[in-house]
Amino acid sequence: MKFSANWIAELAPGLAVKPHELGALITTKTAECEGTEAYAPFLDHVRLARVLDVRPVEGSKNVHATIDAGPLGRKQVVCGAPNCRAGILTAWVMPGAELKGGRKIGTAQVSGLESEGMLAAGDEIGVNREHDGILEFSEGAPGDPLPGIAPDHIIEIDNKSLTHRPDLWGHLGMAREVAAITGVALRDPVPEVEWAGEPPLRVEIEDYELCPRYSALVFENVTIGPSPLWLQYRLESIGLNPISNIVDVTNLVMAELAQPTHAFDADLLKGSTIYVRRARPGERVQALNEEEYALDGQALVISDEGGAEAIAGVIGGRPTGIHSGTRRVVLESANFQAASIRKTSSRLKLRTDASMRFEKAQDPHNTVRALARCWELFQMVSPGIRLAGGLVDNAAPVKPPPVIRLDLAWLNRKIGRAVDRQEVERILRSLAFGVEPEGAEALAVTAPSWRATKDISIAEDLVEEIGRMIGYASIPPRPPLAPSEPPPDSPEREYQYELRRRASAQGFTEVYNYSFLSEELAQRFGFPPEEHIQVLNPIASDQGLMRISLVPRIVRNIEDNARHMDSFRLFEMGNEIHKRAGATDDGLPAEIPHLVAALYAKDGGGEAGLFELKRLAGILAPGVEVSPAGAARCFEHPRRAWTLKSHGETVGRVFELHPSHCEHGRGAILDLDVAALFRLRPAPVKYKPLRRFPVSEFDLSVVAGSRVEAGVVRSLLLRAGVPTLLGVEFVGQYEGAPLAADEKSLSFRVTLGAADHTLSADEITAGREQAIAAVQAAGYQLRM
Amino acid sequence: MSLADTLQELKESATGRIARASSLDELEAIRVETVGRKGVLAGAGKEMAQVAKDERAAMGQLLNAVKAAIESALEERTSAFQAAALTARLDAEWMDLTVPAPGVNPGALHPVTQVQRYLEDVFTSMGFAVLSGPEVETEFHNFDALNIPPTHPARDMQDTFWLEGGRLLRTHTSPVQVRGMKRLGAPLRMIAPGRVFRNEEVDPSHEHTFYQLEGMMVDREVSIAHMLYFMKTLLKEIFQREVTVRLRPGYFPFVEPGFELDIQCLLCGGGGCAVCKYTGWVELLPCGLVHPNVLRAGGIDPGEWNGFAFGLGLTRLAMMRYGIDDIRLLQSGDLRFLNQFR
Incomplete structure (x- = not known):
């Protein structure tokens, strides 16, 4: 929202703060100022001048004009405007001016003639957007500054910081803040008007919830034409486009009082009743922006006997709009329910200056004030205009604003420093709150109507009013009194950090990936799209599903990084999000933390990477065991996929990517269920006494088929039932003569021992024989 | 030749040969030949019996002296050879440690993880519990419980990712306020870092996925003055210097009341620069006194308790700390970027 500093100063007479300081004051006390910029500073170098005579310039469309700039003398200027003619009063830009975009105006040779400065069109000096001719003024004396058109400053306020303040969507509201901050008086621009006469229109309101008030006036003998230039300049300076006198006044009043109004051509409305009702489903409105909108049954419309003529609070209709021949005007000034306007405007994707204001919950008391101000201005811009009849005003009874009890001791405790009672009262009154004493310790406070619609309802709201006006900088920071006790710990979080720390220590770099994936990507990995939670309004179609596995994005990471590196390691810790309900009591989807590590090497057969991931698994989850996965998934190498188990429970998977998912080089992936690992995490270590008696070791070499896993044979040995068995370690394997081509020999070192004695030769022999018997029972031969 | 002369000569020839010896082996041979158990001196010892009784003592002394001289010469030369051999071995063991060490270099933790971890430590040291909340949330926790009525613009389709079944992806970490209050009750000090989602187009300064850290303190007497103190202390820890707020x-x-907390620009010290858009201040975090409706939603009586809450942009802090100018890099998985944070 753009505010004119000149305008604010007119409403807060006596204001002695420079525009830039004003922006800073508003930021610290009211709302965020995004910047303050000089607007048309060059107007100091622009004066009224009368064209005395005009001479054609040979071979050019330009003319050479003599102008009278009053006390500044007569000047010669070259001008190309078609309306440059003797007698008109226009804007003369003096040499030395610097216009928009750094355009310097001096004494120049134009068409071979000297031009002292130039005569200006509206767009050249920021008055309006016209470039068809030079400006023409109807009053003022040559040599004077342009009437009502002075250098200004525009203060831009962040709209978000005005969300809760309907009143700050007009200059009067901001001027009230400025007056309260600086201690000057506020001037209300709305005249007192005695309305007389019968209402010339009937208004029927279907639902007062949606439209608490609808006020209107009817005008006749209207002349449509351009607004006075001062009015056009004012609108232009705050970014509104001047259109015509009647429309410009409604926009000016909206920018002043925050109350949007709408002017209909009365002769184009059918019948003499205005209906405020919900749209009929499918009902269409041709809007002023030249679009046609189809409405549903929830939108509110302004209708005549013929049908909807405007979308209430959002935009007027084109067929009944003001045009150059308009003679009679119905001026609507209504109040609409904020939520309804916001819904309609977001459904139509149409945000207008009106809808932005109504969706902040405007003050119903403001409708008639806006009419009074428009009436005053209409008389200035359309001479001869008359009121037809009296005020039309259909309103639901307005609830009086609640009386809020403000306990002064409580206020001081909330702020953290004492604020004088007189100071509290002064601040509240300067912001137009009603203040009555309520005993010695409290005040009875009533919010002004424009703050009571949504903004102010409880005592906490008043803490903000007092706090911001005394200045938050005046509150000395104070340490809170709080028990110094250690916070409850979060072991799961600590566990996850430990995993991350270990993974990175092993050379894996942490990546973050999105929680979304596309249907196509899910399908490529064989994950059925219907198993994913769908995003109803994804940013892009490739982000429509919530991930049930981190793997697809990790594979994307591999593809991306393989373009720059021959080998790398990475991992991600993140949540899988599943459709089934999780552990929370509100039935939310299960969010399962997973750690997925990946290793890529452009060269090599892939074994080293898989072993490295196995090692990583053991470091992250000590004691985890690898076993063949059985069926591999479509993105896994069919012979290189294993499940990882801890305490018999599956906690993850390690695999090499199928060549179809990793075209160049080898990619291996470790996927761990961190929730399961956390549940199965090792108990704190309990010390075991050091062994006092020596152990015995012997090696066994077992001949097995070349695809028999060493782990299978090892577990045979472990489960052989040898009572003195302490451990079995894989030593190595051998293939080649004299073994058959499809055979290999696996060697293990078996350790026997007892806690309370040194094993006898018999015990050792018995153990050895029992181990061998177990291997042989499973069909394996021993290699001697 | 007398025995004395023989000994004298032996001493001279042995020490001469020792001095000329060129290896440890040669020295050993000389040792065996001269002072060894079957060596010349041992033989001379046997001749002692034939020496006249009155000369025997003097001759014994001479023999010992010769032996000592030879042994000392052997000792000296042996040490010299050993020292030289050690020197030669060490010299041969010259190596080049400027080549890369075998094995794998450590990887990096994500910059946001590092900043988050640091902040968690700071807060834990100040008595705050670290809580987690779900990424998929209910409308109640994300909006209603936080006093965001159904008509608030934050609920518009353009801000929130909606999921089937009326669920949504949390748009902030604030829902954990209510979850935390319900779980821990009052008094309460908690933070909740985590991933949040906004339905926004991605560009160098906007992401639809980013990280926040929610903080909350609830106690019997909590004022703006307390919040200010706390924020100043916290920011001093974060930036490792005094900051003006x-x-x-x-x-x-x-x-209610709600605030934007600005810090005086750390780059220009408040004088004005491009980073602070020449205002001297940088907007850092939103905060405020907890609205009574939010306390109620958390099952806490606002007549008895009050508190403050704040939200830190973890992503933004990480970008500030490491000078990252494109937010998209954080979710890019690009190791050329991430490996810089080792």
Whole structure:
């Protein structure tokens, strides 16, 4: 929202703060100022001048004009405007001016003639957007500054910081803040008007919830034409486009009082009743922006006997709009329910200056004030205009604003420093709150109507009013009194950090990936799209599903990084999000933390990477065991996929990517269920006494088929039932003569021992024989 | 030749040969030949018996002296050879440690993880519990419980990712306020870092997925003055220096009053520069006193308790700390970027 500093100063007479300081004051006390910029500073170098005579310039469309700039003398200027003619009063830009975009105006040779400065069109000096001719003024004396058109400053306020303040969507509201901050008086621009006469229109309101008030006036003998230039300049300076006198006044009043109004051509409305009702489903409105909108049954419309003529609070209709021949005007000034306007405007994707204001919950008391101000201005811009009849005003009874009890001791405790009672009262009154004493310790406070619609309802709201006006900088920071006790710990979080720390220590770099994936990507990995939670309004179609596995994005990471590196390691810790309900009591989807590590090497057969991931698994989850996965998934190498188990429970998977998912080089992936690992995490270590008696070791070499896993044979040995068995370690394997081509020999070192004695030769022999018997029972031969 | 002369000569020839010896082996041979158990001196010892009784003592002394001289010469030369051999071995063991060490270099933790971890430590040391909340949330926790009425613009389709079944992806970490209050009750000090989602187009300064850290303190007497103190202390820890802060009004439905907290620009010290857009201040975090409706939603009586809450942009802090100018890099998985944070 753009505010004119000149305008604010007119409403807060006596204001002695420079525009830039004003922006800073508003930021610290009211709302965020995004910047303050000089607007048309060059107007100091622009004066009224009368064209005395005009001479054609040979071979050019330009003319050479003599102008009278009053006390500044007569000047010669070259001008190309078609309306440059003797007698008109226009804007003369003096040499030395610097216009928009750094355009310097001096004494120049134009068409071979000297031009002292130039005569200006509206767009050249920021008055309006016209470039068809030079400006023409109807009053003022040559040599004077342009009437009502002075250098200004525009203060831009962040709209978000005005969300809760309907009143700050007009200059009067901001001027009230400025007056309260600086201690000057506020001037209300709305005249007192005695309305007389019968209402010339009937208004029927279907639902007062949606439209608490609808006020209107009817005008006749209207002349449509351009607004006075001062009015056009004012609108232009705050970014509104001047259109015509009647429309410009409604926009000016909206920018002043925050109350949007709408002017209909009365002769184009059918019948003499205005209906405020919900749209009929499918009902269409041709809007002023030249679009046609189809409405549903929830939108509110302004209708005549013929049908909807405007979308209430959002935009007027084109067929009944003001045009150059308009003679009679119905001026609507209504109040609409904020939520309804916001819904309609977001459904139509149409945000207008009106809808932005109504969706902040405007003050119903403001409708008639806006009419009074428009009436005053209409008389200035359309001479001869008359009121037809009296005020039309259909309103639901307005609830009086609640009386809020403000306990002064409580206020001081909330702020953290004492604020004088007189100071509290002064601040509240300067912001137009009603203040009555309520005993010695409290005040009875009533919010002004424009703050009571949504903004102010409880005592906490008043803490903000007092706090911001005394200045938050005046509150000395104070340490809170709080028990110094250690916070409850979060072991799961600590566990996850430990995993991350270990993974990175092993050379894996942490990546973050999105929680979304596309249907196509899910399908490529064989994950059925219907198993994913769908995003109803994804940013892009490739982000429509919530991930049930981190793997697809990790594979994307591999593809991306393989373009720059021959080998790398990475991992991600993140949540899988599943459709089934999780552990929370509100039935939310299960969010399962997973750690997925990946290793890529452009060269090599892939074994080293898989072993490295196995090692990583053991470091992250000590004691985890690898076993063949059985069926591999479509993105896994069919012979290189294993499940990882801890305490018999599956906690993850390690695999090499199928060549179809990793075209160049080898990619291996470790996927761990961190929730399961956390549940199965090792108990704190309990010390075991050091062994006092020596152990015995012997090696066994077992001949097995070349695809028999060493782990299978090892577990045979472990489960052989040898009572003195302490451990079995894989030593190595051998293939080649004299073994058959499809055979290999696996060697293990078996350790026997007892806690309370040194094993006898018999015990050792018995153990050895029992181990061998177990291997042989499973069909394996021993290699001697 | 007398025995004395023989000994004298032996001493001279042995020490001469020792001095000329060129290896440890040669020295050993000389040792065996001269002072060894079957060596010349041992033989001379046997001749002692034939020496006249009155000369025997003097001759014994001479023999010992010769032996000592030879042994000392052997000793000296042996040490010299050993020292030379050690020197030669060590010299041969020259190596080049400027080549890369075998094995794998450590990887990096994500910059946001590092910043988050640091902040968690700071907060834990100040008595705050670290809580987690779900990424998929209910409308109640994400909006209603936070005093965001159904008509608030934050609920518009353009801000929130909606999921089937009326669920949504949390748009902030604030829902954990209510979850935390319900779980821990009052008094309460908690933070909740985590991933949040906004339905926004991605560009160098906007992401639809980013990280926040929610903080909340609930106690019997909590004022703006307390919040200010706390924020100053916290920011001093974060930035490792004194920071000047200011509060200004800010509107967030779940706090009343609500503030934007600015810090004086750390780059220019408040004088004005491009980073602070020549205002001297940098907007850092929203905060405020917890709205009574939010306390109620958390099952805490606002007549008895009150508190403050704040939200830190973890992603933004990480970008500030490491000078990252494109937010998209954080979710890019690009190791050329991430490996810089080792």
